[in-house]
Amino acid sequence: MKVTSISRKLLTRVLSVYFILTVSVTGIQIIAEYFNTKSHINSELLTLQKTISGSLTRAVWELNTQQAIDISEGLIAIPMIKGITVSDEANNIITQLGEVITETTLAEGDELDLNSEHHSVSSLSDGLFGHSFPLIFEFSGRTTTVGTVTLLSSNDVIFSRIEVGIYFLIGNAMVKTAFLVFLFLIAFNKLLTQPLHELTEQIKQLDLNDPEASKLHTMNYEKNELNILEDAYNNLIDELVAFKDKLALSQRETNSANDKLDEQNLLLEQEVARKTSSLSSNMLKMELQQKEMLNQQKQLEDENTRRRKTEDTLITTNKELKSSILELSKAQDRLLDAEKMSSLGLLSAEVSHEINTPIGISITSTSYLSDIIGKLEQDVSEQKISKRALETFVNNANHSIELLLNNLTRASELIASFKQVAVDQTNDKVRLINVAKFIDEIIQSLHPKLKKTNHSIKVHCDQAIEIYSHPGAIAQILINLIINSILHGFEKINRGEIDIDIMMENQRLHLRYTDNGHGIDSEQLQQLFTPFYTTKSEQGGTGLGTHIIKNLVVDTLNGSIKVQSTVGEGLSYQIDFPDMRYI
Structure with missing residues (x-):
């Protein structure tokens, strides 16, 4: 069996x-x-x-x-x-x-x-x-x-x-299973294998000539089947010793009991042989179990090899994730460039609409001047010219020429301001800037947007301040700040005020921009420079305006920017950047 x-x-x-x-x-x-x-x-x-x-x-x-x-x-x-x-x-x-x-x-x-x-x-x-x-x-x-x-x-x-995450879950399950197998192996080895091995070794030392000395020594287990086996074996030895004593006593009493004693000895030897054979069989089974444990140990080593391969796969995946993050950063830069060009296109549309008015007035004045000149030629040809008619012609012509010059000058100023701002925004070259004059050009280019409102901009800047810097970056910063104040800060406010204070100290330009708009709370203040964060997403806001401002200040101008705001008390930016000639 x-x-x-x-x-x-x-x-x-x-x-x-x-x-x-x-x-x-x-x-x-x-x-x-x-x-x-x-x-x-x-x-x-x-x-x-x-x-x-x-x-x-x-x-x-x-x-x-x-x-x-x-x-x-x-x-x-x-x-x-x-x-x-x-x-x-x-x-x-x-x-x-x-x-x-x-x-x-x-x-x-x-x-x-x-x-x-x-x-x-x-x-x-x-x-x-x-x-x-x-x-x-x-x-x-x-x-x-x-x-x-x-x-x-x-x-x-x-x-x-x-x-x-899948690798982690699978690896976690494998580790738990391996740890459980390890615990079971230790428990079986301590509670079953070692005690059986010790019991077998003591049984091998059985001396039939001195059974009393072959008793099993008490082993330190808990009360279990092995203790029962030990007690049964010791009882058998005790019975054997008692039987031999009785046999010796019987031999001394009568020689007729010798045959019975021999028979009992034979039976005893057969029983001992049977018990010894049973113990040897148990030892063989335990050796087979040890071989199975060695096979399981080999399986654990194979599992460790698979885990090392999994770790290599995780390292490769980490490298791929880093590459994906780099590609995402490049895509974000392209989106920022698109947002800059979109802002320039919107400004171009506003300036084009504003130029239509002075050009239209100039065309009307030119047409009127052509009409009165034609009438004068007709009067001269018909010799109906009079002093009063000449005075009327001169007055009307001078008025038309004055309108023509004023409106053409206005259109020329608008075109020049927009041209300078547009060139600066699309060109990253460093050049000498008169700060006060340059800011006036920027505000002049925003006049079509500002004239639709009652908001005012006050600039406090020394006319003598000149620096070498990136004019495109400065123009983009101020345009975004002013448009943000108009769209967000002055929403539902009739007369908003913007103050721009500029001073030069230790070869660094300090620009403080302040408006008296709605302001923002502390939670919005923490997210202000986060890309794609906007409260006007349903109105076409992209959330890149302030993020572009920070990138231009920190990366392009090599400066710093701080912002403060309290709800109901407006918003304030403190921007510092160096004169490039001293870097």
């Missing part, structure tokens, strides 16, 4: 139940991590919608295809974005980059879920998902849908994000 090892059977059953439980829990955790990560990616796609909808809407409305393509290329560089499609109101594709969910794919059983603002799209066969949203342009209180945008991601992005 084959003997089954109790320790092996117990270890197999316990570890089987633990393995099944561990695999089930780990599988549930991986599935939950998948759906949680997919939910986060959908949330990030919605955030990108709020971030880019304003810029894309203006680009599509102004038929600026190149800007729409540039923004799309910046977005497709983000590892999370696997595909982007931009189309106009007639569903004509403006730009299409990366993966695409076709109508054929959707017809084969994939999902389409619509709601009032955007609709989610996904392709089960291609592993793609995302959503589409309309581009809505607001003009004169009316809204117009100018196109749609579809952003797509994929299951590969989800798996790349949770890959480390």
